[in-house]
Amino acid sequence: MTQLSYQERRGQIETYFDRTAVQAWARLTSDAPVGRIRATVRAGRDRMRATLLSWLPDDLRGTRLLDAGCGTGALAVEAAKRGAQVVAIDLSPTLVNLARERQPSDLGAGRIDFCAGDMLDPALGEFDVVVGMDSLIHYQAPDAVRVLAGLAQRTRQAMLFTFAPSNPALATMHMAGKLFPRGNRAPAIVPVAEKNLRRLLAAEPQLRGWHPARTQRVASGFYTSHALEMVRT
Numbered sequence: 001m002t003q004l005s006y007q008e009r010r011g012q013i014e015t016y017f018d019r020t021a022v023q024a025w026a027r028l029t030s031d032a033p034v035g036r037i038r039a040t041v042r043a044g045r046d047r048m049r050a051t052l053l054s055w056l057p058d059d060l061r062g063t064r065l066l067d068a069g070c071g072t073g074a075l076a077v078e079a080a081k082r083g084a085q086v087v088a089i090d091l092s093p094t095l096v097n098l099a100r101e102r103q104p105s106d107l108g109a110g111r112i113d114f115c116a117g118d119m120l121d122p123a124l125g126e127f128d129v130v131v132g133m134d135s136l137i138h139y140q141a142p143d144a145v146r147v148l149a150g151l152a153q154r155t156r157q158a159m160l161f162t163f164a165p166s167n168p169a170l171a172t173m174h175m176a177g178k179l180f181p182r183g184n185r186a187p188a189i190v191p192v193a194e195k196n197l198r199r200l201l202a203a204e205p206q207l208r209g210w211h212p213a214r215t216q217r218v219a220s221g222f223y224t225s226h227a228l229e230m231v232r233t
Contacts (some may be wrong), residue, residue: 006143008119012187013138015052022094029072040221045134048218048225049075052160056227057215060084067125068119068151068161069135073099073112074222079131080110088114089126101153120147126154132161133226141192141200147204150231158231159210165217165226166191194226201230209233 028038029045037077046224052075057063060118067076070088072095079088081104090096093116119135130151136144151159175202194215201207213229 006139006146007076009139009187010091018102022092022098025095026072026098029074033179037222041223044218044220044223044225046221048133048223048227049078050089050163051216051218051227052133052162053078055227056082056129056131058082063128064126066119066124066130066151066155067181068130068132068143070099071095073102075131076112076114077102077104077107080107080112084108084110086112087127088125089117089119089121090117091118092116092230097142117214120150123155124154126156128155128157130155130159132159134162136161137164137189137225138187141197145197145204145207146194148201149204152207152230152232153212156232158213158229160227162227163194163197164189164191164226165224166193166196194228195199197228 004215027034030040054078056065058080060079063084063085065086067073067079067088068077070090071086073088076086076088076099084091088099089098094141096114096116103112105112105179119132132151139147141163148161149160177217198212200213201210207230210232213231215226215228217226218224
């Protein structure tokens with residue numbers, strides 16, 4: 001099977017999250033009751049979001065932040081409450097509309113501009129910080145690194161992102177997911193070993209002057225994701 005390009009994969013992800021999975025995703029990211037498996041995913045995502053937010057300063061006034069793959073906007077809201085000027089973008093217009101509906105009326109000194117589109121769009125401008133929570137996990141590692149390289153050209157301080165770590169338990173869960181009918185499947189998550197990802201990051205010319213800093217894995221039932229911070233030297 002040939003590997004999909006970034007553009008082809010992006011189209012699959014947009015279709016899935018904007019059409020197939022909207023209701024399930026809206027429920028997962030709300031306070032509504034969910035089944036046992038989805039409850040572990042919700043708990044894992046909450047822990048990962050808290051981890052990424054803990055790597056950001058408590059006071060984000062004067063900070064322009066890109067929430068790349070914002071989903072229903074939970075991270076964007078927390079960053080804005082700290083004073084950040086947030087651009088929150090997602091491929092799914094439906095999820096972006098839901099994020100707008102859920103946005104609190106009072107964000108204090110912060111602000112959120114929600115938009116649907118590609119996180120690599122140069123029209124979004126420059127940022128101090130980019131956060132991409134689980135927005136690169138469906139791409140092949142070389143494509144994910146190229147995305148980070150593109151974002152790095154417009155980022156002044158740090159990029160916080162997650163990847164799917166390669167391990168036997170996660171591989172088993174991915175294989176189990178392939179048993180579902182094709183129409184119900186999410187785009188496959190692409191696991192990558194951390195050492196291989198670091199090698200690709202170090203070899204990318206456009207990431208010279210950047211280096212890995214903090215790192216943290218979150219495992220919660222059917223949710224496993226690994227956060228990595230890249231900082232500009």
